[in-house]
Amino acid sequence: MDSHTALGLGRLPDAEAAKRGEPIYNQNCLACHGEAGRGGIGPNLVRSVIVLHDEDDSEIAQVIRSGRPQAGMPPFKQLTDAQVHDVAEYLHQLVELAANRGLYKGAETMTSGDPEKGKAFFAANCAKCHSVTGDLAGIGAKYAQPSAMLSRIAWPAPKPPRAATVTTADGKQLKGTLAHYDDFETTLTLPDGSTQTWPTDSIKIEIPDPIAGHRALLPKYSDDDLHNITRYLLTIK
Amino acid sequence: MSKRLLQSGLTTLAATLLLAATLPVAAQQPAAAASPSLDLKSLRLFDKPQDIWPTYNGDYSGQRFATLTEVNQKTIARLKTKWAYKIDGVTIRGSGNPTIKSTPLMVDGVLYFTVPDHVFAVDARTGKERWRFDFEDHGGHVLGQRGVGMYGKWIYFLTPDGWFISLDSGTGKERWRKKVADEKLQYFTTMAALIVKNHVIIGVGGDAMDVRGYLESRDPETGELQWHWSTAPLKMGDPGSETWPTQAAMDHGGGMTWMPGTYDPELNLLYWGTGNTNPVYAGQGRKGANLYTDAIVALNPDTGRMVWYFQGSPHDTHDWDNVETPILFDITLDGKKRKLLAQAARCGYFFVLDRETGKYLVSRPFTDTTANWSLGIDQRGQPIPNPDKDPKVDGSMVNVPGNGATNWPAPSYSPKTQLFYVNASEGYTVGYLYDTSPDPQGYAGGASGHFDAKSVLVAVDVKTGKAAWRHVAKGEGAEGGSMAGGILTTAGDLLFTGDSNRLAAFDPATGKILWSQKLNTPLTNGPSTWTIDGKQNVIVGAGDTLYALTLDGK
Numbered sequence: 001m002d003s004h005t006a007l008g009l010g011r012l013p014d015a016e017a018a019k020r021g022e023p024i025y026n027q028n029c030l031a032c033h034g035e036a037g038r039g040g041i042g043p044n045l046v047r048s049v050i051v052l053h054d055e056d057d058s059e060i061a062q063v064i065r066s067g068r069p070q071a072g073m074p075p076f077k078q079l080t081d082a083q084v085h086d087v088a089e090y091l092h093q094l095v096e097l098a099a100n101r102g103l104y105k106g107a108e109t110m111t112s113g114d115p116e117k118g119k120a121f122f123a124a125n126c127a128k129c130h131s132v133t134g135d136l137a138g139i140g141a142k143y144a145q146p147s148a149m150l151s152r153i154a155w156p157a158p159k160p161p162r163a164a165t166v167t168t169a170d171g172k173q174l175k176g177t178l179a180h181y182d183d184f185e186t187t188l189t190l191p192d193g194s195t196q197t198w199p200t201d202s203i204k205i206e207i208p209d210p211i212a213g214h215r216a217l218l219p220k221y222s223d224d225d226l227h228n229i230t231r232y233l234l235t236i237k
Numbered sequence: 238m239s240k241r242l243l244q245s246g247l248t249t250l251a252a253t254l255l256l257a258a259t260l261p262v263a264a265q266q267p268a269a270a271a272s273p274s275l276d277l278k279s280l281r282l283f284d285k286p287q288d289i290w291p292t293y294n295g296d297y298s299g300q301r302f303a304t305l306t307e308v309n310q311k312t313i314a315r316l317k318t319k320w321a322y323k324i325d326g327v328t329i330r331g332s333g334n335p336t337i338k339s340t341p342l343m344v345d346g347v348l349y350f351t352v353p354d355h356v357f358a359v360d361a362r363t364g365k366e367r368w369r370f371d372f373e374d375h376g377g378h379v380l381g382q383r384g385v386g387m388y389g390k391w392i393y394f395l396t397p398d399g400w401f402i403s404l405d406s407g408t409g410k411e412r413w414r415k416k417v418a419d420e421k422l423q424y425f426t427t428m429a430a431l432i433v434k435n436h437v438i439i440g441v442g443g444d445a446m447d448v449r450g451y452l453e454s455r456d457p458e459t460g461e462l463q464w465h466w467s468t469a470p471l472k473m474g475d476p477g478s479e480t481w482p483t484q485a486a487m488d489h490g491g492g493m494t495w496m497p498g499t500y501d502p503e504l505n506l507l508y509w510g511t512g513n514t515n516p517v518y519a520g521q522g523r524k525g526a527n528l529y530t531d532a533i534v535a536l537n538p539d540t541g542r543m544v545w546y547f548q549g550s551p552h553d554t555h556d557w558d559n560v561e562t563p564i565l566f567d568i569t570l571d572g573k574k575r576k577l578l579a580q581a582a583r584c585g586y587f588f589v590l591d592r593e594t595g596k597y598l599v600s601r602p603f604t605d606t607t608a609n610w611s612l613g614i615d616q617r618g619q620p621i622p623n624p625d626k627d628p629k630v631d632g633s634m635v636n637v638p639g640n641g642a643t644n645w646p647a648p649s650y651s652p653k654t655q656l657f658y659v660n661a662s663e664g665y666t667v668g669y670l671y672d673t674s675p676d677p678q679g680y681a682g683g684a685s686g687h688f689d690a691k692s693v694l695v696a697v698d699v700k701t702g703k704a705a706w707r708h709v710a711k712g713e714g715a716e717g718g719s720m721a722g723g724i725l726t727t728a729g730d731l732l733f734t735g736d737s738n739r740l741a742a743f744d745p746a747t748g749k750i751l752w753s754q755k756l757n758t759p760l761t762n763g764p765s766t767w768t769i770d771g772k773q774n775v776i777v778g779a780g781d782t783l784y785a786l787t788l789d790g791k
Contacts, residue, residue, distance in 0.1 A: 006331030006378070006379065007423075008330070008377045008398070008425070009423075038678070047489060052421045052422055052423075052446065053421050095446070098445075098681075099423055099445040099679055100445075101445070104682075106685075107631065107669075110631050111631065112630070113631065147685060150667060151686050155686060155688035155689065160714055160716065161715070180716055182711055182738075182739075183711050183736050183737060184739060200711060218636075223629065226632065226667075227631050
């Protein structure tokens with residue numbers, strides 16, 4: 001889903017113009033309106049009703065040209081029309097970056113946590129099943145983004161379908177993978193690709209839990225534990 | 238004329254021109270002899286007439302308990318689809334096929350339901366369309382639309398971009414429209430208006446750009462403003478302002494009012510849930526409890542004056558809108574008749590309050606969670622937030638899922654079992670802070686992952702807050718297993734809700750599944766029920782289709 005459209009954020013800002021507008025803003029506006037329009041002795045411009053309402057930049061342009069003498073803002077007549085347009089697009093871009101959470105990005109590096117403590121946590125809790133020279137060799141390169149690594153550690157759910165063994169009412173055992181499983185119906189895909197369906201309450205089903213160890217750890221982690229182990233595994237490149 | 242004039246909708250000229258420019262066309266069908274009309278005496282706390290469904294929750298209590306018994310544990314096997322109405326020709330901006338989240342009103346044999354930008358009037362006997370109203374928005378979120386309100390022969394509808402529209406129930410013709418929220422500031426309107434006496438109560442949504450939440454009462458005849466209640470205090474020095482650091486933090490503090498509340502006519506109190514605080518995931522610029530966001534507030538419906546509040550998620554940094562239905566019920570405790578209110582909140586706590594005073598009786602987690610974002614409860618019974626569990630740049634794991642322990646789909650309370658039923662979600666989520674500046678804006682963070690996810694129907698004992706029984710849906714993810722939609726209980730000793738891609742009936746006393754029927758998609762609204770020609774109908778919405786079920790499909 002396109003988050004800009006679904007959120008109803010109106011016209012997309014002109015990214016090129018916004019890029020040109022940033023240094024012009026920093027030179028002329030930042031002193032009063034703050035870094036990235038967040039406000040200072042002058043008002044915040046990201047939450048400004050004028051900016052949010054101005055679809056064609058005309059109202060922003062008027063304020064820049066005429067100033068706000070009562071509020072102590074001088075006119076900025078030295079800026080060209082093109083520069084004014086670029087500043088306006090920069091402001092719209094700041095709004096887009098705040099309002100469109102589809103564009104949000106997590107940190108690329110991690111600063112919390114201690115890799116040495118993570119190593120100790122690994123030895124105590126993970127080494128029974130995993131090895132950083134075996135199954136986890138190179139994991140730090142595979143999940144280089146800290147939040148992706150943290151998710152992988154906390155919940156490495158295998159890709160569906162899950163394996164399962166069904167015991168039917170007449171005692172027959174079938175092994176396969178779950179194509180469908182809910183309170184009413186169970187459909188098993190058999191090794192030959194065919195499927196069989198039963199009412200769920202008519203069969204016994206066993207589903208191995210390959211991540212039982214991870215499940216058991218979830219209630220035990222402190223955030224420090226998670227940061228430590230993430231920092232450690234990020235070093236396993 | 239400037240665009241701003243148009244958008245503000247403040248001048249008659251602007252409003253008139255806009256009306257002329259974008260007046261949508263209601264299907265031109267001859268009107269029925271008389272427009273269906275709701276007798277306002279049918280709007281009651283409990284015991285609504287059986288042959289109508291006059292407001293979002295059926296009655297003012299929000300119990301979604303129906304006294305009908307034709308469909309019961311003995312007859313349920315005969316329940317079959319009588320008709321299905323599929324929405325045609327509607328595409329939702331940015332997401333595609335429409336999803337029915339509204340609970341249809343049923344008055345004088347006509348059903349009224351919605352999706353964003355569209356109202357449908359359908360014959361309750363046949364499922365045939367009477368009329369539809371198609372609106373073209375100019376912005377606003379299109380996440381959902383919960384339905385319409387009705388007063389006499391007038392229907393009230395809210396659009397994604399903040400238009401409050403009155404329609405003739407017989408023809409779908411527009412009577413007037415009023416601008417009630419500014420979509421350019423990222424407000425949007427999705428709720429079903431609640432009618433209380435001569436007040437149309439409407440709330441707003443919108444948390445992308447840090448605006449103020451508010452609730453309004455409008456005149457049912459003219460749409461003019463009667464009162465406006467602002468979620469956060471208006472100015473420093475006002476009661477509650479001590480829970481905010483600055484005027485600017487209050488002005489941008491959120492607390493949207495996007496779900497219909499409940500009402501006690503005898504106490505003349507309106508009970509409303511308020512949404513998450515803004516900026517959503519970043520609390521560093523708004524130290525304090527941030528009243529009256531994430532709260533249940535009791536308001537006088539004639540004045541908008543607040544009588545009491547109870548804050549479910551003080552200083553919220555997890556997007557835990559406290560808007561879930563505050564259900565009203567009477568019960569005898571220690572030999573005394575008590576007027577109470579219960580809410581299963583998105584933050585994972587179950588609250589039981591005295592609805593006259595707001596004093597708490599029960600406050601504890603209702604799912605299998607310690608609610609580790611909290612450090613327990615304070616003297617008022619309100620959870621105490623754990624600052625160590627605020628979202629962090631490198632992540633902080635909480636044991637309530639990012640979408641909440643529950644969400645907007647309707648819960649139910651049965652006076653027969655004295656149990657509160659709610660579809661709940663369990664598991665873990667990691668909260669991230671993206672905007673570390675002293676004055677963050679927008680969502681400023683996010684919630685990632687849903688580890689060890691479970692979908693559970695919980696029956697909560699209102700006297701203790703403990704689960705009387707739990708039904709954990711089998712299966713996960715793509716396998717198709719999950720609870721879905723809202724809940725309805727009936728005097729036929731049935732609990733209707735969505736389970737996987739079916740409508741299912743449970744035994745409300747034990748949680749045993751008694752019956753089910755496949756739908757085209759999982760249930761997406763709250764089931765409702767009423768009689769027509771003496772026959773009990775069960776009505777559910779699943780994706781783009783509305784179903785009516787009766788015994789033997791007759």
